[in-house]
Each structure stands twice: as structure tokens, then as C-alpha cells.
Amino acid sequence: MRAWLLDDSPASRGQAAAGRAYRIAGDLMRNPLxxxxxxxxxxxxxxxxxxxxxxxxxxxxxxxxxxxxxPSAEHWMGTDExxxxxxxxxxxxxxxxxxxVGLVAVISAPLGLLIGAVSGYFGGWTDRVLMGLxxxxxxxxxxxxxxxxxxxxxxxxxxxxxxxxxxTWPAYARIARAETLTIRNSEFVAATRLLGASHTxxxxxxxxxxxxxxxxxxxxxxxxxxILTAAGLGFLGLGAQPPLPEWGAMISRGRSFILDQWxxxxxxxxxxxxxxxxxxxxxxxxxxxxxxxxxGKS
Amino acid sequence: xTLLSVENxxxxxxxxxxxxKVVDGISFxxxxxRLGIVGxxxxxKSMTGRAILRLIRSPGRVAGQISFEGRDLMTxxxxxxxxxxxxxxxxxxxxxxxxxxxxxxxxxxxEEALRVHERLPRSEMRARVHEMLEAVxxxxxxxxxxLYPHEVSGGMGQRVMIAMMLIPRPSLLIADEPTSALDxxxxxxxxxxxxxxxxxxxxxxxxxxxxxxxxxxxxxxILVMNAGRVVETCNASxxxxxxxxxxxxxxxxxxxxxxTRAELPVIDRNAWAGT
Numbered sequence: 125m126r127a128w129l130l131d132d133s134p135a136s137r138g139q140a141a142a143g144r145a146y147r148i149a150g151d152l153m154r155n156p157l158x159x160x161x162x163x164x165x166x167x168x169x170x171x172x173x174x175x176x177x178x179x180x181x182x183x184x185x186x187x188x189x190x191x192x193x194x195p196s197a198e199h200w201m202g203t204d205e206x207x208x209x210x211x212x213x214x215x216x217x218x219x220x221x222x223x224x225v226g227l228v229a230v231i232s233a234p235l236g237l238l239i240g241a242v243s244g245y246f247g248g249w250t251d252r253v254l255m256g257l258x259x260x261x262x263x264x265x266x267x268x269x270x271x272x273x274x275x276x277x278x279x280x281x282x283x284x285x286x287x288x289x290x291x292t293w294p295a296y297a298r299i300a301r302a303e304t305l306t307i308r309n310s311e312f313v314a315a316t317r318l319l320g321a322s323h324t325x326x327x328x329x330x331x332x333x334x335x336x337x338x339x340x341x342x343x344x345x346x347x348x349x350x351i352l353t354a355a356g357l358g359f360l361g362l363g364a365q366p367p368l369p370e371w372g373a374m375i376s377r378g379r380s381f382i383l384d385q386w387x388x389x390x391x392x393x394x395x396x397x398x399x400x401x402x403x404x405x406x407x408x409x410x411x412x413x414x415x416x417x418x419x420g421k422s
Numbered sequence: 423x424t425l426l427s428v429e430n431x432x433x434x435x436x437x438x439x440x441x442x443k444v445v446d447g448i449s450f451x452x453x454x455x456r457l458g459i460v461g462x463x464x465x466x467k468s469m470t471g472r473a474i475l476r477l478i479r480s481p482g483r484v485a486g487q488i489s490f491e492g493r494d495l496m497t498x499x500x501x502x503x504x505x506x507x508x509x510x511x512x513x514x515x516x517x518x519x520x521x522x523x524x525x526x527x528x529x530x531x532x533e534e535a536l537r538v539h540e541r542l543p544r545s546e547m548r549a550r551v552h553e554m555l556e557a558v559x560x561x562x563x564x565x566x567x568x569l570y571p572h573e574v575s576g577g578m579g580q581r582v583m584i585a586m587m588l589i590p591r592p593s594l595l596i597a598d599e600p601t602s603a604l605d606x607x608x609x610x611x612x613x614x615x616x617x618x619x620x621x622x623x624x625x626x627x628x629x630x631x632x633x634x635x636x637x638x639x640x641x642x643x644i645l646v647m648n649a650g651r652v653v654e655t656c657n658a659s660x661x662x663x664x665x666x667x668x669x670x671x672x673x674x675x676x677x678x679x680x681x682t683r684a685e686l687p688v689i690d691r692n693a694w695a696g697t
Contacts, residue, residue, distance in 0.1 A: 137568075311520035318475055318515075319508035319535050319586070329534065333525050 151413045158409020164402025171218040179212035183369045192385045202387040204377065210391050213369035217392065220370045221399060224285055224354045225347050231289040233343050236296025241331050243297065244304030245323070255301065261294040266349065267356050274362040281370070284363040288353050292346060299342055303335040341414060345407035348400035355396050371396050425594055425626045426452040426474070431486035433469045433478055433650075444469050446650035447486070452594075456620060456627040458637035458658065460672070461647035467630045470647075471596045474628075475511055476503050490594070509539040512587035513596040514616075517603040518579030522571035528582050529555075529567025535586045554585045558615060577608035581615065588619060594626040602631075613640050634661070634672055646672070 130147070134140040152158045171178060187207035195202045201210035243254035261269065273287035307313065308331065316330055357363035358372025366373060371392040378389030433445040445466040450457070459467045473484050476495060488495040490511065498506070515521045523531060532551045536542065542550070555563035558581040571579060580600060587595065597616060601609040617640050620627045631637050637644055638658045646654040646669045654666040664670055671689035 311515060311517065312523045314477075315515055315521040315583070315586075316523070316534070317507075318477055318513050319538055319590075320504045320506065321508075321534075321538050322504060325538065330523055330526075 148413055152409055155409045155412060157405040158413075161402045161405025161407075161409060164398060165406055168218050168222060168399055168402065171215055172222045175216050175219055179209075179215040181209040181212045183213045183216040184208065184367045192381065192388070194385070195387055201391040202385070204374070204388050205381065210374075210388065213374060214371070214392055214395050217369045217371045217374065217395065218399075220281065220364055220368060221351060221354065224281070224288070225350050225403075227285045228288045228292060228350050228354075229343050229347070231285070232293040233296055233339055235289070236293035237300045237332060237335055237339055239293065240297035240300025240302075241304045241327050241335060244301035245308050245327055245331060251301075254297070258294040258297045261291065262298075266291045267353055270353050270357060271360065271362065274357050279362045279365060281364040281368065284354060284357045287357070287362075288350055291353070292350065295346070296339060296342065299338055300335045303338060304331050307331050307334050337414065341407065341411045344403060344410055347403035347407070351396060351400050351403070424451050424453055426488070426490050428452075428470075428474070429487040431470065431473060431484070431488065433466070433473050433482060433484050435482050441483075444650050445473065448645075448647070448650070448652045450645055450652065450655070452626050452628065454593075454624055454626050455643060456617070456629065456641040458629045458631065458641035458644045459647060460631055460634055460637050460644060462632060462672075465647045466650040467632075467647055468598050471513060471598050471628065471630055474596065475507055475513060477507075505539070508535060508587070508592065509590045510592050511594045511596065512590070512592040513598060514580075514583055514587050514600045516599045518576060518583045519571070519603070521583055522579060524571055526570075527567065528569050528571065528574065532567070532582065532586045532589055536589050539590045550589060551585075554589045555582075557588075557619065558582070558585045560585075576604050577612060580604060580608075580612050584612070584616060584619070588623075591623065592625065594628070595620060596628045596630070598630045599632070600629075601636075609636075616640075634676060 128139065129143045131139065131143065134143055152162070185208060187203070189207065190199075190203050191205055191207040193199055193203040193207075199209050199211065201214060204210055204213070239254055239258070243251045243258075269291045270284075270287045273290055274284050277283035277287060313326060313330055316326055321329075354363055354370075355372030355375070358370040358374075359376040361373070361376065364370030364373055366377070374392040375389045375396075378385070378392075382389050428451075429449045430447050431445055431449070432443055432447055434441040434443045436442075444464075448466075448470065459470065461467050469478070472478055474488055474490075474495070476484070476498075478484050484496070486496075490506070495503070495506075522528070526534070529551055532554060533547055536547060536550060551567060552563050555566060560566050560578065560581055566574065566578070566582075571582075574582065580603075584600075595616070600616065601612050604612060613636070616627070616629075619625075627641075629637055629641055638661045641658050644654075644656055644658050644661060645652055646656075646664075646666065648668050654664055654669045656664055656669075661669075662673070664673065668689065671687070674687045675689060677686060
């Protein structure tokens, strides 16, 4: 099987594709941090999907006689000030985190890609106006800007997602523009233009597909930042609203008991750290594997 | 019948010391025939080709009259021009390695060329691509249509390029040094292919090249250009009887199979410069 996958002269396209996938997976496996990262992300996704089976209790079920109990065999991470099982809340929180990360990536990456490609393709005034706008967004710290938007739109998980998406697209626009500048002068774009293709067709069919690979890596690396921003908004009360088990909001609730009942704030904090690290590790690993320039290096 | 008529065409670019005319007032008419444009590097051959398609980007400027099938190309809007490019006038570029999109399969790219101008059902589109690939003499068109540009050879890439440019059935084809990036052994095949296709479809052809004997073999008429001007127009069969000293110089500089000269002559610019 292994010999078939690593065959130097594959007999079919399927074999070649399988061989390449095998090699990428092999390279990824050789990087221990990337393995740890992908395991963490896998665990996060599985937890989010099977939350209702994994969590022993409901994330919102209160039990006031059992409030602020320390971690025990019954409550693995203890209980919070309303007697809710923190472990169950952390498990259900994975869903919210994944939702935020996924939606932000889905909204901001295409938006940044499109703005950057349009800007780089047309150049001139279009470029100056669009990049000026991008610079305005880039010049402010992400969290502060997200905070301002979340405050203006009103607290809530949807608005938090919109606010974070608005603050993340400029970085993608910059990358897409840089890539487009090199692509737009290439011969095949000239060839397509002299076939009579319109600007829209050139950008969507010929420029954008070539920008996506660097974009994917960048988005994976940014995931950790998105999680932290989301948690920050939750902590400040502008993200997910109670009783939703959002990790940042949970830390915020536990802040008042941090000296006597440390587990209330610490457990969701651990979850945030572990998941952020997972995305960072995976992003780094992916960059090393997918970047053709670093291929063959250790 | 005149397909294309170019009158007093000028292309100029700004430099630090004023505008430089790279094409300086050339005029010619083209019917459904094969016209060769030859000249040394920088003589404005390629610029003439691009100017006809109005593909000269600013700060370059084009002046003069170009009319194609009775329409004045200089007054058309960009949108009208786009409808014309590819569909009525096509251009084959030099190097197939760079002229094909690396992340699209060959078949998709040829299909794209068609889709820009026509709306056809998917099955018909497939059939046209298949037919076109067969027309450019690619064996096993269905397999090749699924390949990416890095998987095909240079000669095959140029055939794909030709297929892409001819699938909307244009009436004028401009070939800008279509074989200069190819191996000598493949050059003849590709030119013969272009020649056959042009004959079969009754198209006009402008073949731009610096290779005089090659142009003489495949064209009816030859335009010799130097420094943005047409120095001589003659029938391909009468090339050896050329009268202009520049053409004579170019012809003399071509090495021969059984060379008897100890040194190849260099073009003597003093003999005709300043005219």
C-alpha cells in the first residue's frame, strides 16, 4: 500500500492525488506540534457535534443547593454560582466557539479576498481608495475596533460575529492585493483578456483562485486571534449573552469569585488557551507543508 | 475584399526625453490572406498586433485609423471591443507555458474562451471543445482536456493555445511569434497546423516573426518593418528579389545550410539610414 502511494510514476491521476495527500499527511505527521494542533481541533469539532451526549448535564440547568462546588467526581470542573455544571457548559461552549470562528472566516475571508483582488487588479484610484480604507481599519487594534462595532450594533452573538468579521478582513485584503499585483501582469491574464473576457470574469475566474492558498493558511493562523477576540467581547458583556455558555462570558461571571472559587473562571480559560494553541499549531504546520518554497527543508 | 485596413497607425510611449513612437505611421490592407510581418527586435511588430486589438495600456497611446470588417475600431467602446476580441480577432501569444492559467485544466480554459462569447448547453460545449482539440491534432482529446498546463509539453501547449483562440471562430488571427518558444522540430508542425486551420476556415492571418525564411514559406505577402516603419512590402515568392537595403541585409544575415562565407554579414545601417 505504502509503495503504491509513494510510486514515482503513478499509473493514474487518482494514484497521483492519493500519493500527494499521503505525502502532505506524512509531512504534517512528522511535525509533532501540527499533530497536537490537529488533534485539538478534531477534539473541538467532535465535542461540538456530540455535545449533548458528552455533557452530563444541561448547560443551563440550575441547582442552587449545589452552587460553587469545587471539582469532584460528580462535577469534573465544579459548579458555578447558579449550581450549573461547568464541564457541561464548557462542552456546549465549543459549539458557540466553532460557530463564531466558522462564520467569521466565511464572512471576512471572501470579503477581504474580493476587495484586495479588485484593488490590485484595477490599480490607480480604485486601489488608492480601497487600500486607504483598509489602512484605516488596520491602524486600530482589533479588539478595540470590534468592541466599538459590537457596542454600536448592540450586544449579542450575531453582532459579535459581524463586528469581528469587520475587523479581520483588512489583513486578507492586503494579502490578496499583493498576490493580485503579481498575477495581473502574467501572460495568461493577458491571453484571457485578448479573448474578450470582462474584468469580472478575469477577477473571479483567473485571479481569485490563485490567491486562495495563501488565504487559507492565513485564516487558520488567525483563528486563534478570532477566538480570543470573541472571548474578549464575551468577557466585556458585548458578545454572547447569558445564559449562553460562551467561554469569555463564563470567565467574566467567575471573576468575582476568583480568589475563593478559582475553578469558575479558570476552567473556561483553559478551554480558550487549549483551542487557540491548537489553531496556532495547525496553522504553522500547514504553512510549512503547503508552502512550496520551504518544501524539502526540515 | 478587405478584412482589415490600417492607415497611418502610430503607437507612442512617453520616456524621460519626450514621446517615442514605437510604431510610426504604418499602413496596410489585409484580405483573407496570410500576411507576414518581419523585422528585428524592437521594430514594432508586436506593438502593431496589440494596437489592432486595442490592447495597448496607458501611458501608451495609439493614433491612426484601423477598420475591421467595415467598422472603425478606434471609435468602439471598451465593451464593444471586448465582444470583438476573441470572437472576431484572436491572437496567439509567444509562450504557452505562461499564457495558460496554471490552476485550470486545459479543457476548462478552452471552454472559457467559448463561454465568454456564446451561451451553449453544457453537452454542446463539451462537444465543441472535443472537436477543436481534434482539429489541432491532439490524440485522445478527452484525456488532454482534463490535464493541467504543467502536464502538457510546449508544442501541445501551443496547440491548446491555438484551440483556445480559434474556438470562437474568429475571422482574423494574429500570431505573435507563435513558435519562438518551441523546439525546432515542433515549430514546423505548429505552423503547418495554423496554416491548415486558416485555410479551412477562410480566415485572415497576420504572422509576426523575426524568421524571414519561415515567414516566406507560410505567407502570401510580407511586410518588412524597421524602427516602427514599413520599409518594404512584397509578395513572399518575390522575397529574394527584395530591393530595400534593410531587407537585403536581413536576408544576407541568415545562415545557410552549406555555408561558404567565413563570416556572416552584419546589417550595414549606414547604407540606408537617414532615408
